[in-house]
Amino acid sequence: MLDKLTLVLGGAGSGKSLWAETLVRNAGKDRIYLATARVWDDEMRQKVNHHIAQRGPGWTTIEAPLDVTSALAQARPDQVVLLDCATMWLSNHLLDETDLATEEARFLTALSTCTAPVVVVSNEVGLSVVPDNALARRFRDAQGALNQKLAAQAGLVVAVMAGLPLTLKGTLP
Template identity: 80%
Template sequence: MLDKLTLVLGGAGSGKSQWAETLVKNAGADRIYLATARVWDDEMRDKVDRHRVQRGDGWTTIEAPMHIGPALTQARPEQVVLLDCATMWLSNHLLDGSDMALAEAEFLAALDDCRAPVVIVSNEVGMSVVPENALARRFRDAQGALNQRLAARAGLVVAVMAGLPLALKGTLP
C-alpha cells in the first residue's frame, strides 16, 4: 500500500525514476504517468523515448509540462500517479517567467485534493557547487524549497543514489 504522497529524490542519473516506476508497478493499481518534460531537441526526445521503453506497457501517459493540477484532481482512488518530475515542472515555470508562488500554491492544492496516491520524482540539487549565474541560483533555491515543502507533506521520502533507495522519512515497502 502506497502512502498518499511519496517523494523520490536523487541526483541526475541516480536511478530515481526507475526506482519510482518499480514502486508504482508493484502497487498493482491503474498507473498514470504525469510527464512534465518539454522536448526541445533530439537529445531530450531520446531521453523521453528511453524512459517510455523503460516503463513498459500499462501506463496512461498525460503530458503536462505546466498545468499538472487537472490531472491530479481527476485521478481516481484506484489509480496511482507517478509525477516525473517536479524539477522539470519547476524549470518550465521559471523559464516561462510564471508567478512561482501561484504555480506552487496550485500544485500543492491539487496534491491535497488528489484522491489517488502520488509518487513524485524530483532532483536533489543542493549537493553541488554554487551556480555561477543568477537564474541557476534562483532555480537551486526554488528547487530546494519545493522539495522541502513536498517532503513535509509526504509520508515516505526516499533518496536514491546509484539505484539504491534510502528512506529519509517513513518506511520502505
Template identity: 65%
Template sequence: MLPKLSLILGGANSGKSAFAEALVMAESHPRIYIATAQAFDDEMRQKVQSHLVQRGPNWKTIEAPLTTSDALENLPEDTVVLLDCATMWLSNHMLAETDLAAEQAKLLDALKACPAQVVVVSNEVGLDVVPENALARRFRNAQGALNQAIAKQADLAVLVVAGLPMVLKGELP
C-alpha cells in the first residue's frame, strides 16, 4: 500500500512518470490524475494525448495548471492521486507571476490535508550546470526549494534515473 504522500523525482525523460503511474496502478483504489501541463503548441498537445492513451480509461483526469491546491481538496479518501507534475505547476505560476511563496505554502497545506493517497512527480533540476540567465536560475532555485519542501512532508521519496528507481526516503510498497 502506498503511503499518504510520495514524491517521485527525476530528470527529463528519466522514467519518473511511468514509475509513478505503475505505483498508482498497483493500488486497487479509483485513480485520479491531476494534470498541470498546459498545451500551448502541437508538440505539447501530442505529449498530453500520449499520456492519456498510456494511462488508459481507468483514470479520472482533473486539469489544474494553476489550481492544483483546489483540486486536492475534497477528494475521497479511497482514491489515489497522481499529480504530474510539480515542475509544470511551478512554471505555470512563474509565468503567471503569482506570489510563489504563497502558492507553495497553499500547495503544501493542500497535500497535507488531502485525504487521498497522493503521488507527486517532479523534475530534479539541481544536477546540471548553473543556468546562464537570471530567470533560469530563479526557476532552478524555486524548483529545488519546492522539491525539498515536498520531500520533507513525504513518507516516500524516490529518484528515478534511466528508468531505475532509487529510494531516498521510506520504503516502496
C-alpha cells in the first residue's frame, strides 16, 4: 500500500519518472497523471510524447503547469496521483514571477489534504555545479528547499540513480 505522500527524487535522466510510474501502476487504483510541463518547443514535445508512450494506456492525464491544487482537491481515495514533476511546477512559477511562498504553501497544503495517495517526482539539484547566473541560483535554492519540505511531509522518500531506487525514508510497498 502506498503512503499518503511519496517523493521520488533523482537527477535528469536518472529513471525517476519510469520508476514512479511503475510504483503507481502497481498500486492497483485508477491512475491520474498530473502533468506540470509546458511545451515550448519541438524538443520538449518529443520529451512529453516519450513520457506518454512510456506510461502506456490506463492513465487519466490532467495538465496543470501552475495550479496543481485544484487537481489534487478533486482526487478520490480510489485513485492514485502521479505528479510529474515538482521541478517543472516550480520552474513555471519562477518564470511567471508568481508569489512562490504562497504557491508553495498552497501546494503543500493540497498534498496534505488530498484524499488519494500522491507520488511526486522531483529533480535533485544539490549534486550539480553552482549555477553561473542569478535566476539559476534562485531556482537551485528554491528547488532544494521545496524538496526538503516535500521530504519532511512524505512517508516514503526514494532516490533513483541509474534506474535503481534507494530508499531514504519509509518502507517500499
